[in-house]
Amino acid sequence: MWSTLSIALLFAVITLCQEYYSEEEETHIEEIDVSNDYIHFTWIVDKSLNKSLTSLRIVAATMKGSSSTSPVAVVIAPNVTAYKFEGLVGNTTYRISVEGFANKRSVFYTSTLISTSLAALDWLPAPTDISLTDKTSDSLEITWTTPIVASASNQAMVNQHLVSAFEFNSVTKISTQRRRFPVRFPNTRIRLEGLQPRTVYNITIQAGTDFGFGSLGWAAFATLGDGEQFILRLKSRTPNSLTVKWPLSWLSAPNVPYTIRAKTLYSIDGSDKEVSVTSYNEPGRSPEYTLRNLAAGAIFNVTMSTHSESTSGNVFGVRTYPSAQSRKVTWAVFSTLQQGEFVVEEPRLAAETDTAASIVWQKIHHQEAVFYQVRYAPNDGGKSSILEPQSEADLECPKVGCDWLCTLVFNLRQRPRDFSFDVRAKVEGIWNKWVPIARRPWNLMERVCTINPPPFFVENIGVRDFMREIDIGSADTFDKNAWKYLIVIDLRGGGDNVMSAIDLSRLNDKATSEYDRIPYYITAGLTPQQVEQRINFKIGDGKVYGGYLNYPLERDANPRWYLIPLSDTENEIMEPTLKSCGFKEDGTVQCDFTMMQLLSYIPWWIGVALASITIFLLVLICLGIISLIRKCICSCSKRRHHSIDMSVNYIHEESPRMSNSRRLSRFNNTSDSRQHNDETIPITQRVS
Template sequence: MITLISIVLYTAWCVNAGFSDFLESDPVEIIDIRNDEATISWRLPPDIANQTNKQRLMITVIRSSYHSGSKSVSVNVGPTLRTYTFTNLVGNTTYRASVETFDGDVSLWYASNVFTTSLASLQWLAAPTDIVLLDKTNTSLEVSWTAPVFHETGHSAVINQHLMNVYEYLPLSKMLLKKLSINVPVPKTTYSIGRLTPGAVYNITLQAGTNYGYGTLGWAVFSTLYRMEDGFVLKQRMKTPNALTLTWPSQWLPSPTSRFTIRAKTLHSPDNVDKEIMNMGVGEVGKAPEFVLRNLHPGSTYNISITTSVEVAKSRKMNWNQGNLYKTAWSVFSTLTQGEYAVTEPRIVVETDTAASIVFQPLRHLGNVQYQIRYTPLDGVSVETREYYEDELLCPKFGCEWMCALVFNLPRRPREYTFELRAKVDGHWNKWTSIPRRPWNLLERVCSINPPHYFVDNIGNREHMREVDIASANAQLSPTSGPRKSLCDNLHWLFRRYLVVVDSRQADYSSIDITKLADKPTSDYDHTPYYITASLTPEQVQQNIDFRLGDGQVHGGYLNYPLKESQHDPRWTLVPMSQVENEIMEPRLKTCGFTEEENPNRTKESSIMYYHNDSPNTTSTTREYRKVERREFSAADREARMRFMEDQSTHTV
């Protein structure tokens, strides 16, 4: 009897203890939380579990800086499931996860729990670029950067901060020690970091951020001054994956032609490639001090110093080596990671139904650089253009610092595509840079290729091309005449471009008004019988390059439109164009983004008279006659033009 009572009491205690444990623990436990998913687990009371034949799981947004209002998602699962992972969640968002069990349509049990996802890693949010050091002292670093730019307005609107982390480099252990973390609100893109250690090296990371996550990481390494160091001397003007361009104040050297030595030693390399480089140089009078440190390793940090000798007065008792003192300045800089050499300031400035005109700043690199454009439909596969060299991306306007490109014959409107641009430097392709839509404003010196307003047919069709001999239209002076050859050599530098003009008139020779020269769509609209189909450089003309009218390529900022079927032997002219004459054309250059009713140079009359060869297949020699009347130039321009006209009148045949 006693034994039976003991067994009953022990069983009751076990049941009560188990039920007590069940009550003390959360019915719904959050096992794992990430920025975009969460895993939950739940336990049912034994009697409820026996009656359950289906379960409903629900997740509801409670608080979010991204979603407006409440949003819920539910899923039905089997009666035996006890863990589940919710996916496709949003970072930094508070959710309620609930579990409800049913016996048929009768609710038996309900429990829930609340959790907040971690900050998201936003792949679409690019890293800040151009992280540069504006100023430094022995205890502070003033850093500047450029915020990322995107196509989508919604994405740009939610970028409200930049997360800056500062790490101190420990030379003995070669480790990084985190010093501080700062959120810099937008639109501020500079920050002065204080309370630093003199003569120390700091790794500074930056991420563009939103309320629910941060983007890709950008970084740079700088150093503070020693306590007794004399100011911020050695500065970084530009960096690439394999080179650093350094500058320093011109007065720092004892004289403009003083010798200097630059040394670079690896502090850190991701591939454990240690280098020690020494270069010697001499300053140049009239030029800003600058030196390009080459053959560096991508993504590496270097301790760089510059040393120069300071001559002092020598006494008779001093040795030769005692007559020189040396002063040194140092800094720490890092190269770009391989593939991070991004193109700056790309923008779509003009769009039509079938084409987009793109401009961007060229990379300041001494070697060969190639560029490539990629355009992707919103619901399709990306298309990449061929590689372009810089001389294939010239703008219509002379001396323009922009690179100009044209993407045409698009199946859809450009607004239905995203455009990207990348560069190949030293044989390595760098990352794609998004091209935002930003038309020219009234304060900018505009210049871009005028895109076609229609689908251009017969691209690549040789029946709509005509091969021409550039040399046949280039005026050749007699090789036996010394003065004539000298004149040609002296005047060749005057011409910045040679315009290839297609003329539909049938006269043997006719004047061409340079104030009416424009690309084909503009000329057709204005009913002008001639148009610019290409712009060639003096080097291309001298080399007598192979050229076809109507090849469908862009030459010097002009699209070489395919010829009409009726133009079996089109008349064409090679027009040498100087900077002054280009300025006369400028009010009519709609390809450069604007038109004006009046001519700012007040040109009363301007025409260029040519004798044309009627067909590119003939061997007749083209002789060039230039006539310019009532133009208003500067005194120097008038003097150069008078010498040119006098010599032409003397040697004309």
């Protein structure tokens, strides 16, 4: 009987345990989708509990120490089986819990840990200038440029890059991830090894911080085949062009014709385009060619073929290019930028005052006209202001021969440091993405090439009483050798001809001239075409012409003005040829300065300090040399001469003896042995 009861009791315990564990196995949480700011999940509850449920309580709580965000809790209906928490923090671990209630009594509870991915940082643009510096049959060496962020605090947080390599199948058009490496800042170079020969790889690079990554930069390259050489290289790329280059020695002669073909391997719209061009390298030019009218965001297989030079069997020595036996072929894989990625390069806020900012950037080289636009927004999140689009002709710098494009943002209600600035380009009718403008003043080794910002708020812009319309054609100073024409305002009165009183070397904009107390200044710079067209010009309209701000005049003022042609001679007077120093490839320094010119840039107090230190060191060296010479002379003198010193020692004895005595002592001092030999000769004198 007891055994039967024990068996029944054991069976009941086993049944309860099975029900308990089966409930634990069935009631659980599963992930559906996880991103940097949301978690989408579902849960499975034992069917026996569903009938008694009246509500569900779902909680998303951060782990202790991972975030200061308070837990998020919601109460939902019992028939709901999935939920999505949004607005979460990236790269954070959350405990997701689901608790079922029957009225106010807890029926079940289950939880799990789910981590959000790294955050997507909207303010962090993609790396640029993704380039292939070297490749073999099993490796690719990639370099890139870290994106520039307008905010210095955000820029300081960028501390890594994430590099991924995807193997591209040209048949299925599918990419498979093969490599993924984090690269710590400031390193911007990586060598991907262990790759397959003659294989195309999509390379993606993201700049990142400790809590997220920015936009994605992309390029496509291919490894070499066994025994192949790295010949065809990518110099630059745009959404619609690829510029390739090669070693000059690869061609048998500089003027040998070659053929370049670009065949589409992949394109966003699925188009299959092939471009074939035959050309030759012009004497004195770099061996390169630009393939144009390509699809944006596409991968191309670029091949280059030529014929080797052959003179065999030619008694006259004339070059011949016989066909198939001397044919040379090389190939590579490159990708165009995606549409909208004509990036404005090196934008910088190079000069600023309390009310104005002077901005420069490098121009985009394109066969069609390019327009640029600048915007600025308060750092506290206010509404942004967008300037009117400007062409390259409207963005000239004040210096002749300057390679930059210049613009001026003035009459700001706050300091420029309270704003963030961006610039973008319009190419082929399409506006590209905004690029942040970093604050980077000119250094001592750079040529200052900016519009001088006004140090004050410019009043009366656009008011007719502060403008004066002039006739450019009445100046009659057209010069065929002129690079630019300067409109100079002379605030001095009297005299019909005061041209001789204008010092070209001191000509500058109004703000600088007022600071230097010069009564004349440049108000505008015009091109020779504008002067030939005799355009209508208004002095004081508050616009920028040729890199000079056309400041408003005094009310109803009628100053004297001159149109001065700026040729090579006048430009050399206004801006003497810039001298510079720099490092050569072998590490040595090469300077265009003479020694006197270089010393003239050193402040006087530094020169005085260096001269004093030099004199002090010279005096110490001289004293040391003199002391050393004296020591040597004394040593030699002692070695050459042997002296004997004689001395007589009189000993007077005051004793009551009846006789006094004297002793003569002689000391022989030998400098070599430094020993003393004493001889005493007694002399006795008796006193009677």
